[in-house]
Amino acid sequence: MSDALLTVENLSKSYQGVKAVQGVSLAVAPGELLAMIGPNGAGKSSCFNMLNGQIKPDTGRIRICGKDTTGLSPERISRLGVGRTFQVAETFLSMTVRENVQLAIQSARHGTLSLQSFFGNLGRKSAAEADDILDLIGLLGEAGRSCRELPYGDIKRLELAIALAGDPKLLLMDEPAAGMATRERMLLMRLTSRIAKERQLAVLFTEHDMDIVFEHADRIIVLNRGQVIAEGPPVDVRMNADVQAVYLGSGALYKQEH
């Protein structure tokens, strides 16, 4: 896949002799949602943290938009157009909803140590753009509220808004549905896929909720003990005997195909 937005080749990482990730390769195209699933400890988080720059891989190459990002810091990687959400949402609790987004826009556009970042009140900068993003996410009504007062579902959505504020080309979402009610989960994922298609974003996400994975992922990649054991469209993956053995089980815990 030469037109892929994200390509990962032969990524490996060990901790004190334990191989967390071994030779993982993958690619995500613009507008595509790729789900990464697998048992706990399969290496999903390590993979994510390497893509994001939080840890450095032992071997392998990561390319984002054709640029080699292997071993760059999270700040640098974010500047190359990578947005990220966390399993437990991370937002700035002491600020208002709008300020959260404004800061992300400001940072993406001007950096945080440019001369102009010392002048003027952030509250007056790029307010209109921030409101556009909040509107898209459905949080405009809460723009002036303190982030601390929001229910968790809204905080998860705000996190997506912050990730989108930097106008990313690639979105990394670590268990986007964790901690949300079933309906909220579906709404959030529907919104994510709509935005991904409209803006031609590449999305890589991990998830344990198979209902979400099977409904929203264009492709699925399955990890076990740090290695890729299956890859393909949802239909193929759910029928794959290996995947059933290590991960999916008998199927009592997610919706069956009708």
Add this chain to the structure above:
Amino acid sequence: MDLYVVQFLTGLANAASLFLVASGLSLIFGVTRIVNFAHGAFYMLGAYIAYSLTVRWQTPLGFWAALLVASAAVAVVGVIIETLLLRRIYNAPELLQLLATFGITLIAEDAVRLIWGPEDLVGPRAAGLSGAVSILGNAMPIYDFVLILLGPLVFGLLWLLLHRSRWGLLVRAATQDRDMVNALGVNQKWLFTGVFALGVFLAAFGGGLQIPRDAVTHFMDLSIITEVFVIVVIGGLGSIGGAFLAAIIVSQLNAFGILILPGISLVLMFAVMAVVLVLRPWGLLGKQVVRSRIAALPDVGAWKPFDRTGRLAVSLAVFLAVLLPFLLGDYGISVASEVMIAIIFAISLQFLMSVGGLDSFGHAANLGLGAYGAALCVQYFGMSMELAMLTGPLIAAAFAVVAGWFCVRLSNIYFAMLTLAYAQILWSIVFQWVDLTGGDNGIVGVWPSEWAASPNAYYWLTTACAVGVVLAIRYLTFSPFGYSLRALRDSPMRSATIGISQRHIQHVAFVISAFFAGLAGVLFAFQKGSIFPDALGISTSVDGLIMVLLGGFNTVSGSVVGAVVYKVSSIWLMSNTDFPRLILGSVIVVLVVLFPQGIVGTSQRLLETWRTRRRLGEANVGAPAQKGGVA
């Protein structure tokens, strides 16, 4: 060669006492997550009580009995403090815990002066161990050999206790997750009390052990606590093995440093600590401290710049401040100038603490650098006050560029300890480099320019500076830079993923804060006409912390109010009591326990509650307000 062997052995003997105190501190930190500043005070108390007993019981058995009884007595004091005070603040932010235990230290210092008097006391040699043996032609006290053996012995016993007993297992489990241990049927209150008692016992025992070697003084608490902080940081907070290793390293540095250059040992020790912290941020044998599940103080909502009413109130306050010379006499006005200087110092610290979440315990370094920088320029280059007002802060900022590089690599308690170390290094340099700084005699003859020489003119100068600095810092707080700094405090992970570079932003904030504190230092030196090393001492740093705390460390500029209240009342206290530390210490403790939000923080909360109630009243809502997001 012989000399080196003797120095090495002396170093090992010194390590024993340090290890006892440090292991106690580490143990307490591990379980309760409290960095017990009062540990030095317990060490001191142990020494004093053991002194009184050893003087009476001068037999071989009596000496050791005295040590044990004294340590047990201090442990009882520790238990009382733990149950009455610490239990109330286990869930408070670290800063408050450090301050509260510092308050206890102050109380203990004055208590010791009350009971034993201000003179140094020299205790008897350990009965039966007062002889010496010849090592390669040098006399080594037998007592030192006992100490060399005692260190590993205590280490071994502690290890057995922690790894081979159920109590030890529960302690290790509680070190990780105390609430969970509680939910599994273990009475954690008594577990905490037990650990605290053991830690205090070890500290007091360490104090008693020093009697045959050193005089007992009422300032031995601060000197040991600095050393012990360095040891636990090098070894790793919470690690007993780390404390053992680091105690030996530090003692050897002391023993051999003295051969190279007297007085260099302190600098050497801090240099090692800085290097260790940069290479291994959690110490040699320490593990990353997972932020414990603390209930942070409730916030007062998102910060906002002043609205019209706020601006009007501030203008009015400034107007009244400008008129003050027409109301007060010369003495009153010089106090008012001091208050203005305190405001600059406090707000510069608040920027770092409240906006940046960086609790500096060494802010005195910046004030002292500004003051000494200016004073030296005046003394050696005959610089004018106007120029010195610029060079002083620049010198403080320049030093902060270097120190900040190290400090911003750390967070939380480690940041606090490294900044404390930074200030202490500077203090010891200033104190010992007599040729340049005049040492204890300070630098005198630092007078303001003629136009600012009258108390009123100088007051207006300080007022102008204070107003300017407070406005500048408020402006910065609401600039994109200020938001980035706050973002790093709120969520480092989220910040990184939107491109905010933690080290760069915090480094710049560190330097800005130092610059303004340096200005406070310059104004301080010119007001007094002189400058002495205690401007760089721990107590100056703590003054700053108390002012921020008093004002409200969850506010943008509450420390302005804190500085006014604190400065006025402490000046009044100093002139009206013989035991200011006793009173100051008690005030700190009471503040932390009853008033953790500070004056401005508390009034904001009250205002908020009142507004909410009024709003609810208008809307006539009967049901309690509901907050979602909690499962």
Add this chain to the structure above:
Amino acid sequence: MLEVAKLNSWYGPAHILFDVNLNVMAGEVVALLGRNGAGKSTTMKSIIGLVNRREGRLVFRNDEISNLAPFEISRKGLGYVPEDRRIFTELTVEENLEVGRQPAREGGNAWTPDRIYTLFPNLAEMRKRPAGRMSGGEQQMLTIGRTLMGNPYLVLLDEPSEGIAPKIVEQMAEAIILLKREGVSVLLSEQNLHFARLISDRCYILEKGITQFSGTVAELDSRPDLRETYLAL
């Protein structure tokens, strides 16, 4: 076994639970359902005493427990397994179990590490391993085993399936069924209705801190309106 009446609780100033009522009979597995933020975990924490403020009547085996500290409640035979597992990562599997150990209950068959290893064979292979080096599923087993070592009559299981591979969740379900056979009662909070249906006798639906439904799983299945409104399925 457990009777909760008019339970109210708070996080700081926020009132979370409003007059929650529920009970668990001896030998029953009861599921507490509801979407995230409905107050399920808070109910669990309130029962064991890990919230700052709670009011209401909590009776466990004829003892009033609403004014007791967590360790006192635990010693009465009420075990708690938190949703985020909270195992002691630095301690070994064996040591984790030992921390949870309490004296045998009168007439009861005390849990020993060996019995835990029979229940969760995976753990037997890693007795000396630091718990931090185990997978999420294994940690979930350990945290249940650790609570069982306190010989509880009733176990509060908070979201045992959250964040765990479906295959491990199936094993968990088997273990819970086994426990029930041993006579241990279970109150579990769950978002996964499939999982709850596999193992529970009765269920409650909690929404916005208020009990909205109580009945058997079969009764719930016949009420799609409830599932639609409160579980958002």
